[in-house]
Amino acid sequence: MIQTNKLTKIFRTEDVETYALNEVSMEVKRGEFVAIMGPSGCGKSTLLNIIGLLDNPSGGEYYFDGTEVGSYKERQRTMMRKGNIGFVFQSFNLIDELTVYENVELPLIYLKKKASERKEMVTAVLERMKIGHRAKHFPQQLSGGQQQRVAIGRAVVANPKLILADEPTGNLDSKNGLEVMNLLTELNREGTTIIMVTHSMHDAGFAHRVINLFDGEILTENVNEKMADIL
Amino acid sequence: MLFQYIFRNIKKRPFLNFIKVLGLALGLSGVLFISLFLKNELTYDSFHNKADRIYRLTYTNPGIFGNNHFARIYNSEQVPDLAAHFPEIENYARLAPLRGGVMMHNERYYSINEAFVCDSSFFRVFDTELLVGNKHTVLEAPGSMVVSEAFAQKVFGDESAVGKIISLPAGQFYARQTDFTVKGVMENFPQNSHFHPDLIATPAQDEISWWAYTYLLLKEHANPENITAGYSQFTALKAEEFGGESETKAYLQPITDIHLHSDKLREIEANSNMTNIYVLSVAAFILLLISMSNYASLNLGMAGFNNKFVTINRILGSTRNMNLKYFFAESLFIVLVSTLVALAIGVLVNSLIAHHFGIHLFRGNSSFIALVVSFFGLLGILSGLQPVLKQRVGQIQQGKQSLIKSNKIKVSQGIIISQYIFAIGLIVAVIIISRQNRFVLENSLGAGHKNIICFESVHANVQQKFEIFKSELLKHSSIESVSAMLEPPGGEANDMFPFEMEGYSKAEKERPNMIGVFPCDYSFAELFNLDFLSGNNFSQNNSDTEGSGEFLINETAMQFLNYNNPQEIIGKEFRLISPNPEVTVPQGKIVGVVKDFHLSSLKKRVEPLVLFKRDKLWLLNFVVSFKPGMRQTALSDISSLWQELFPAYPFIYEDVDVLYKKVYKTELLQARLLSIFTFISIFISSMGLLGISLLVSQQQTKEIGIRKVNGAKVSEILAMLNKDFIKWVVIAFVIATPIAYYAMNKWLENFAYKTTLSWWVFALSGMLALGIALLTVSWQSWRAATRNPVEALRYE
Structure with a gap:
């Protein structure tokens, strides 16, 4: 489903060029659950942003569902992203207002779904995330775990093929964190492809495969034996 | 230490701070100039030492001049008796205008704008410095003259004026030449005086009589009402001498009220009025509000930036006082810089105004300027303290940053809406005032015809040769038409004669039997393109013998004469009864009815008017129209003919549309000033809006990012960001429209003839305001919307 070929991202400041990604080639199959690990600043989030079509690579190729999208313009990326990719962030990124x-x-609004259809889909997702009773509350009135469940609900409401999670448990205590990981696993079982950036070995344990990044390059790729079995 | 922080913080956000300074500076210079201008307007004629005791005497009488209220009185000869009769009167000065428009020195003619024969007491009533001569003695002898500095310069150059003879030439108004001896030179009357004589002179032989502007100097604490109330008693006493005028009412107006509160007939100069004062005061107030609110809202919006600085300071033990000190110092600094910028703008504008209008607004006003500047500065500092006063910063927040954020935008909302209420109101006012100005200019006599010039009040000797002047001029191919008339375009046709008409009886309806008269030349109707409702122009070679007189009347006169059908009144016998035995108008018939034309201001209703042609009678003003595109040729043709026919008389003419612009000088000035202030207001508001949009989009960076991640297109983000601004302008429009409608309706009431308050003016103003607002915020919105969402979310 996802294939990158020598993906490179360079950040330029006035006199320094930083290679955030250096010729990263990887592949993620439909239905896989992949964790990306590595120390701070190794390029994990950059890779995730490019995969998520939020950002353009400086070089290399990126095939999404067989289409080269690395050179897409903003408008095309938005069109491709809509309904296909859902995002979950460490800091939830809910709109306070x-x-x-x-x-x-x-x-759903940006997908131009009808109001009745939207209502049905949103209600279903909220029930599933077990926060239906909180529908009329504002994010700040919720606990961190509840907020992240809302964020996941938002990521999956349009039934995307791919969910990208950037340290989804980073701001949560272990109990809430576990709950979030269970939710992601469940979604994966139902067929959603998941790519997750994490610092936590524990969380990475839920993935089928772990990619280790270091200084913008793939260091190792190991298949998680236990999870692979299940697969 | 404190100033170091302030400097750093200001340097960190140069653009927003630039907006603050510019907004305040423009606001201050605007407010300063309006206040100076208003002060100038409100202190007219107060430079006379006894200004509080000088009153101008005027009369009305239903039996004389149709009860019209003139600025001068027609029986000035009775003033000495009046002064003797009322103990309240300490002194008086009568100013009888010298007519004819020229004075003579050494066989050369010099044009004069204003000149008066006056009482020798002139300098005991009025004050102006004498450069040469002694105030107490200079006007003592009959035939003494005091000339203004400017006039002395014009006539004598650098030579001494004293002892020179200046003559009033014989002519239409004077049977023989009168010589005056220059005894002194006075400073030019200050700009804020309601009259500016080129010269004043005591009568050489006769006493002052007939028309004169009359000023009474009352004794200290004297009550002017004693005189106005006791006037009828005085006339009763004098009844035999002056022929009983029990109906005359007397009025005394303080000299300081003349400029703004007097709109009588034949004022010495066109006056201003209170509407002007109100319009400008409102403009100043709006400007003050806008620049203050702008500064306050930017400060409120930017307070968030200092939040961390302030919070950390509080954690480290500073007090709220410290924050107050910081914001006070910052505000003081911004206000000081703004004041300097404003003064720089002020000096520049002041010299421009002095150069173009001869008004020195700064002169002698340093303490007033200091007062305005300090008042503005104080308000500015107070506005700058808004963030602390509202406790917006300095409280240690516990992770609830967003609460303050959403609050902040609400504060700005009210300010932006009120700014746009003003902006829309001002745009409406500018459009309507400009439209009305265009309307009055387009509907004035001869308007729209750019090619008419007028020789105003030419000398009697010149008038005598009008027929030659006309026939010679018409030989030139550049000239279209030549005519002459009693009053110049923009003048007042106030002369009235009793009349008789076939089938018209006065007793029928108790109607007055006086009607306005207007002698003019044969070509008058043709030159000014009058519309004939019926009948024809005068016949060209009418012999003007008794019984064959011809009269044109205007539509209002037709109605006044009780006719509705213009055809029916044609051919009716008509006779004007001249009150002056030297002037006779032959009896004759009404030959034509013309549509009403506006010789005078459109503020006044058109009065019934009878036009008649009479050789060499009162053809005071020559008008010449030339063919389009031939202005230069025509002017040189006219000039050479003038030199040939009237070599001794000054060749001075004016374009007709310039004459009308003089009539509407106040309104045109209003329109111009108001557009300048509208522009400044909108500019300041836009700057503020730009700042606010910057702040709003900064506050919404995260939201924009989230929405983009969830599939929002740039256009959708733009719509979201601009939606609020549009909403605010729409709210402002809804509030502004009825207010502006009411205010402009009031303003238009000054005019007897006016444009309509069309709906599109309001729609256009709203669209303009919306367009400006969108243009202002879109740049910022576009930047925010196209930003990579990753940047927005990265640091959360």
């Missing part, structure tokens, strides 16, 4: 319901509804 919108209610739980409205936050989850957001992607």
Whole structure:
């Protein structure tokens, strides 16, 4: 589903060129759950942003579902992203001024779904995330775990093929963290491809495969034996 | 230490701070100039030492001149008796205008704008410095003259004026030449005086009589009402001498009220009025509000930037006082810089105004300027303290940053809406005032015809040769038409004669039997393109013998004469009864009815007017129209003919549209000033809006990022960001429209003839305001919307 070929990203400041990614080639199959690990500043988030079509690579190729999208313009990337990719962030990134319901509804609005259809889909997702009773609350009235469940709900509401999670448990205690990981695993079992950036060995343990990045390059790739079995 | 922080913080955000300074500086210079201008307007004629005791005497009488209120009185000869009768009167000065427009020295003619024969007491009532001569004695002898500095310069150059003879030439108004001896030179009357004589002179032989502007100097604490109330008693006493005028009412107006509160007939100069004062005060107030609110809202918006600085300071043990000190110092600094910028702008504008209008607004006003500047500065510092006063910063927040954020935008909302209420109101006012100005200029006599010039009040000797002047001029191919008339375009046709008409009886309806008269030349109707409702122009070679007189009347006169059908009044016998035995108008018939034309200001209703042609009678003003595109040729043709026919008389003419612009000088000035202030207001508001949009989009960076991640297109983000601004302008529009409608309706009430308050003016103003607002915020919105969402979310 995802294939990169010598993907490179360079950040330029006035006199320094930093290689955030250096010729990264990788592949993620449909239905896989892949964790990307590595120390701070190794390029994990940059890779995730490029995979998520939020950012353009400086070089190399990126095939999404067989289409080269690395050279896409912003408008094309937005079109491709819509409905296909869901995002989950460490800091939840909910809009404070919108209610739980409205936050989850957001992607559907940009997909131009009808109001009745939206209502059905949002209600279903909120039930599934077990926060239906909180629909009319604002993010700040919720606990961290609840907020992240809303964020996941928003990521999956449009039934995307791919979910990208950037340290989804980073701001949560272990109990809430576990709950989030269980949710992601469940989604993966239902067929959603998941790529997750994490610092936590524990969380990486939920993935089928772990890619270790260091200074913008893939250091190792190991298949998680236990999870591979399940696969 | 403190200033170091302030400097650093200001340097960190140069653009926003630049906006603050510019907004305040423009606001201050605007407010300063309006206040100076208003002060100038409100202190007219107060430079006379006894200004509080000088009153101008005027009369109305229903039996004389149709009860019209003139600025001068027609029986000035009775003033000495009046002064003797009322113990309240300490002194008086009568100013009888010298007519004819020229004075003579050494066989050369010099044009004069304003000149008066006056009482020898002139300098005991009025004050102006004498450069040469002694105030107490200079006007003592009959035939003494005091000339203004400017006039002395014009006539004598650097030579001494004293002892020279200046003559009033014989002519239409004077049977024989009168010589005056220059005894002194006075400073030019200050700009804020309601009259500016080129010269004043005591009568050489006769006493002052007939028309004169009359000023009474009352004794200290004297009550002017004693005189106005006791006037009828005085006339009763004098009844035999002056022929009973029990109906005359007397009025005394303080000299300081003349400029703004007097709109009588035949004022010495066109006055201003209170509407002007109100319009400008409102403009100043709006400007003050806008620049203050702008500064306050930017400061409130930017307070968030200092939050961390302030919070950390608080954690480290500073007090709220410290924050107050910081914001006070920052505000002081910004206000000081703004004041300097404003003064720089001020000096520049002041010299421009002095150069173009001869008004020295700064002169002698340093303490007033200091007062305005300190008042503005104080308000500015107070506005700058808004963030602390509102406790917006300095409280240790516990992770609830976003609460303050959403709050902040709400504060700005009210300010932006009110700024746009003003902006829309001002745009409406500018459009309507400009439209009305265009309307009055386009509807004035001869308007729209750019090619008419007028020789105003030419000398009697010149008038005598009008027929030659006309026939010679018409030989030139550049000339279209030549005519002459009693009053110049923009003048007032106030002369009235009793009349008789076939089938018209006065007793029928108790109607007055006086009607306005307007002698003019044959070509008048043709030159000014008058519309004939019925009948024809005068016949060209009418012999003007008794019984064959011809009269044109205007539509209002037709209605006044009780006719509705212009055809029916044609051919009716008509007779004007001249009150002056030297002037006779032959009896004759009404030959034509013309549509009303606006010789005078459109502020006044058109009065019934009878036009008649009479050789060499009162053809005071020559008008010449030339063919389009031939202005230069025509002017040189006219000039050479003038030199040939009237070599001794100054060749001075004016374009007709310039004459009308003089009539509407106040309104045109209003329109110009108001557009300048509208521009400044909108500019300041836009700057503020730009700052606010910058702040709003900064606050919404995260939200924009999230929305983009969730599939929002740039256009959708743009719509989201601009939606609020549009909403605010729409709210402002809804509030501004009825207010502006009401205010402009009031303003238009000054005019008897006016444009309509069309809906599109309001729509256009709203669209303009919206367009400006969108243009202002879109640049910032576009930047925010196209930013890579990754940047927005990275540091969260």
